[in-house]
Amino acid sequence: MLGSEAFREGIKAGDIVRYAAIGAALMASVQVVLGVAGSVELGTLFKLAPAIALSYALTMLLYALKGVRFYILTRNLSDLRISFKHAALVRVASELFSLVSISFLGDELFRVYYLRRRGVDAGRSVLISYYEVFVEVVTAASIVLIGAAYLLLRGFEPGIMHVVVAASAATLTFHLLLILGAARLGELAKAAAGKALSGAPRNLLDRVTRLIDDYVIGFGSESRALLSNIRLTGSMIGLTYLAAAVTGSTLYVIACQLGIPMNLLEATLVTYMSLALSAIPVTVCGSGVMELTILVCSCEFAGYVPWALPIAYRISSYFLPLITTGVLLCIAVEMGMT
Numbered sequence: 001m002l003g004s005e006a007f008r009e010g011i012k013a014g015d016i017v018r019y020a021a022i023g024a025a026l027m028a029s030v031q032v033v034l035g036v037a038g039s040v041e042l043g044t045l046f047k048l049a050p051a052i053a054l055s056y057a058l059t060m061l062l063y064a065l066k067g068v069r070f071y072i073l074t075r076n077l078s079d080l081r082i083s084f085k086h087a088a089l090v091r092v093a094s095e096l097f098s099l100v101s102i103s104f105l106g107d108e109l110f111r112v113y114y115l116r117r118r119g120v121d122a123g124r125s126v127l128i129s130y131y132e133v134f135v136e137v138v139t140a141a142s143i144v145l146i147g148a149a150y151l152l153l154r155g156f157e158p159g160i161m162h163v164v165v166a167a168s169a170a171t172l173t174f175h176l177l178l179i180l181g182a183a184r185l186g187e188l189a190k191a192a193a194g195k196a197l198s199g200a201p202r203n204l205l206d207r208v209t210r211l212i213d214d215y216v217i218g219f220g221s222e223s224r225a226l227l228s229n230i231r232l233t234g235s236m237i238g239l240t241y242l243a244a245a246v247t248g249s250t251l252y253v254i255a256c257q258l259g260i261p262m263n264l265l266e267a268t269l270v271t272y273m274s275l276a277l278s279a280i281p282v283t284v285c286g287s288g289v290m291e292l293t294i295l296v297c298s299c300e301f302a303g304y305v306p307w308a309l310p311i312a313y314r315i316s317s318y319f320l321p322l323i324t325t326g327v328l329l330c331i332a333v334e335m336g337m338t
Helices: 005-009 014-037 042-047 048-078 084-098 107-117 124-152 160-198 201-229 230-257 266-277 289-302 308-334
Strands: none
Touching: 014 289, 042 048, 048 084, 048 124, 048 230, 048 266, 084 107, 084 308, 107 124, 107 230, 124 160, 124 201, 124 230, 124 266, 160 201, 160 230, 160 266, 230 266, 230 289, 230 308, 266 289, 289 308
16 A cells, blocks of 8 residues: 555545455354354344444444544654644554454554655654554553453453463464564564675665665664653553443443353453454454454353354444444545545
8 A cells, every 4th residue: 555556546445345345245254153053043133222322332442542642642653733633534444454454454554654655754654553453452461361360360261261361372472573663673574685686786785775664764763762752652551441431341241131241351351352363364354263262252241152242242332333433444545634
């Protein structure tokens, strides 16, 4: 997307429809398999409509909080001066790409693309987009690790918990190394590119080197300074913990209507355990992985396999937001925001 014809011309409404259709088709196939496997009747889902509607409203509140976070970051880390309404619309609309792509390669790249088109330099664009990822990884890892200890003390021990804790710890370690070692990684990448392209035209090597300087080394030089900004980092983490509570609520309201004895803290942990595994970039938006994790973990609370839970949850947190973010992105395109 970056540096291509799409960058120069911008995103078109037809592209948005294609992305949404592909994502919806893949996710729908998973829900059909779950529904058939668990003999989930449509009547059961209709009875869950009030909880699904509330869960969807909470999902949109979650997106709005992300809009606030994006607005604060753009105001503090760039010279870009856009209204809160503009920032929130673009940030919420960008969630469409997280719903139709694998983790860390969807909405994050779109926000880099958006900021670059708005004149923000490459290093700052990557930093603003990636910093949201970083605070979410830190928050998610802490919730999973603390929550796992809480469940063990409660006598619960889902077999999948060990895998989730290991995945969360590995993801956190990777991102810490990335944000602290990006500049060094960029230098190594330049050296490798020099050797690999030694026989290529000089302008190609110059272009690759310039991209590494802009997007990798530029990001690395900015990231360490940002981590030392305690006030901004603290506010971002605090806002992300608030978003985490809302995230847990999206599953909690559905679990309550199904009669599953799960409190908000436990629902938040189950949600983040599913997010931790679905963040491993193997399927689009964690399709299949998230549903399986929710099923396995919720069995510990329900005492049975609540097949309707992940299906209803995906309706409220995927299909309805997919439509909403698609419409908002089309509006942003028509208004010339992208």
